[in-house]
Amino acid sequence: MKSTAMTIPAEDTSASSEPAAGGNKKRVLVVDDFDDAREMYAEYLEFVGFEVDTARNGMEAVEKASEGEPDIILMDLSLPVMDGWEATRRIKQDLRTKDIPVMALTGHVLAGNAEHARDAGADEFVAKPCLPQDLENKIRNMLKPSKGKVRGG
Numbered sequence: 843m844k845s846t847a848m849t850i851p852a853e854d855t856s857a858s859s860e861p862a863a864g865g866n867k868k869r870v871l872v873v874d875d876f877d878d879a880r881e882m883y884a885e886y887l888e889f890v891g892f893e894v895d896t897a898r899n900g901m902e903a904v905e906k907a908s909e910g911e912p913d914i915i916l917m918d919l920s921l922p923v924m925d926g927w928e929a930t931r932r933i934k935q936d937l938r939t940k941d942i943p944v945m946a947l948t949g950h951v952l953a954g955n956a957e958h959a960r961d962a963g964a965d966e967f968v969a970k971p972c973l974p975q976d977l978e979n980k981i982r983n984m985l986k987p988s989k990g991k992v993r994g995g
Contacts, residue, residue, distance in 0.1 A: 867893040871912035873903040886974035900924030919948040934963030
């Protein structure tokens with residue numbers, strides 16, 4: 843008789859232990875109207891240990907931000923119903939959601955867009971396409987507790 847027991851690779855356990863104190867997974871709200879992009883980022887982030895919620899437009903993003911209390915929001919800027927600029931403004935003006943970091947994602951990398959995104963309240967600006975690993979690294983950096991934000995300058 844052959845035994846065909848499956849074993850879980852060691853690297854799978856590290857993803858579940860990473861997400862912080864008390865085993866609470868960090869929650870990411872992925873906002874993108876393009877199904878493939880939204881699903882790819884959501885699946886990858888779940889795979890590396892995040893809890894993920896998604897939204898297809900800015901209005902849905904604003905609602906889910908106040909209801910779901912995500913730890914961070916990945917906000918596409920070109921969205922139907924309400925664009926990402928306005929959704930970010932509303933999230934940052936609401937006392938319940940103003941402290942949630944917003945990472946603006948866009949394929950429209952025009953001069954001034956990063957500045958406009960920051961003016962709308964975005965905490966970070968990332969050009970698409972972006973490798974999921976790079977996005978994960980930026981998310982983890984943004985979620986790190988700030989230990990006296992003193993950086994030369």
